[in-house]
Amino acid sequence: MMTHYDAAADIREWLERHCRAWNDDDVAAMFEVAAPDLHWVNVVGMHWQGRDQALAAHRAFFARMFAGVPLGLVAIESITAITAEVRIAVVRWQLGSYVVPSGETIEDEENRMTLVFSGADERLQLRHVANVRIDAMAARHDPVAGIG
Numbered sequence: 001m002m003t004h005y006d007a008a009a010d011i012r013e014w015l016e017r018h019c020r021a022w023n024d025d026d027v028a029a030m031f032e033v034a035a036p037d038l039h040w041v042n043v044v045g046m047h048w049q050g051r052d053q054a055l056a057a058h059r060a061f062f063a064r065m066f067a068g069v070p071l072g073l074v075a076i077e078s079i080t081a082i083t084a085e086v087r088i089a090v091v092r093w094q095l096g097s098y099v100v101p102s103g104e105t106i107e108d109e110e111n112r113m114t115l116v117f118s119g120a121d122e123r124l125q126l127r128h129v130a131n132v133r134i135d136a137m138a139a140r141h142d143p144v145a146g147i148g
Contacts, residue, residue, distance in 0.1 A: 008079040010124045011089050011117060015073055019093075022071040027058045035118070035125040043111060043133040054129075070096040074110060089115045092134075110134040 014033060021029035031038075031051055040054040041047050048054040058066075074092040081087050093111045100106060116128040139145070 007081070007120075008076075008087075008089075010121050011079055011087060011115075012076060014117070014124060014126070015076065015089070015091060019071055019073050022066075025062055025067050027055065027062050030058065031055045031126075033124055033126055035127050038126055039128045041130045043131045065098045065100060069098045070094075077112075085118055085120070087117050089117065091115065110136075 017032075018030055021027070031054065034051045034054065036051050037049075038051045038054055039047065039049055040057075042057075046057065048057050072094040074094050077090040077092060079087055079089045091113050093113060095109050095111060097105060097107050111131050111133055113129060113131045115126060118125050118127050
């Protein structure tokens with residue numbers, strides 16, 4: 001009997017662990033497999049350079065606005081191998097409502113995130129993240145939506 005190797009299983013597992021860690025308000029667990037030189041660009045364009053900065057920023061934002069805000073993995077849109085050691089994932093998240101420091105409430109939103117990973121399985125490391133808030137109004141006018 002031939003078994004099928006799933007080259008994306010480790011990334012799917014990482015995404016599921018990340019989601020559980022978010023929902024448990026366990027910021028440290030969100031960064032367990034992050035590379036020391038991780039770069040993270042958040043939904044409003046802040047750029048954190050290095051795992052320590054990304055971790056500190058997430059701790060600050062969880063203390064201020066994300067604790068208890070649910071996160072759900074909507075879809076893994078793609079996982080693309082660039083080389084045997086580098087893969088890029090594009091995923092969609094559903095984030096519950098939260099209040100930003102200015103006092104504005106951001107209602108339930110979807111985000112699209114691009115993640116770059118190196119290594120595989122137990123050597124998997126998150127290297128780069130770019131997170132974009134999906135504009136629901138603009139998405140309705142996507143000229144290639146539905147084109148396969």
